Amino acid sequence: MTDQGLQAPEIWVDGDACPVREEVFRVAGRLNLVVHVVSNGARGIRLPEAPWIRRVIVAEGADAADDWIAERIRGQDLCITADIPLASRCLERGARALAPNGRVWTTDNIGSALAGREVARHLREIGAATRGPAPMAAADRSRFLSALETEVQAAIRGVRGAAPTLWRPGLEF
Secondary structure, X not given: OOOOOOOOOOEEEEOOOOOOHHHHHHHHHHHOOOEEXXXXXXXXXXXXXXXXXXXXXXXXXXXXXXHHHHHHOOOOOEEEOOOHHHHHHHHHOOOEEEOOOOOEEOOOOHHHHHHHHHHHHHHHHOOOOOOOOOOOOHHHHHHHHHHHHHHHHHHHHXXXXXXXXXXXXXXXX
């Protein structure tokens, strides 16, 4: 708990088909941050045994995991998602959002991403061929790790109001 009444940032992972869970676990473990891995049903997602990793299984449904995250994420938290509408909902709550390819979602770029998604949806509806997301490359993982470190440290600074350092449970500010 901080003197401002804020708690340590937590990381919320849109767990279904997230290709960077291991990277998130590595960074969160080093910084002692809680990670919530939210998924629809028990689809066999294997998670390491650690008290700071929390598996959340929500009911089946197109947006059930997104809704669960969006209803609970706090302003100091970070969401890892490729889902643009979920990223937008997290930003609306004051949280940070990061795509698995390392793209940081902000209030400056989320609107055009939502518009592009809507155009692609419309094109698919009228039968036009569209391409899906590019496959995950090594450069994407590297970019993601760098962006994750930057976003987590910024979230910690936001809670602490100080220069970035490692978060330690029980540390009073």
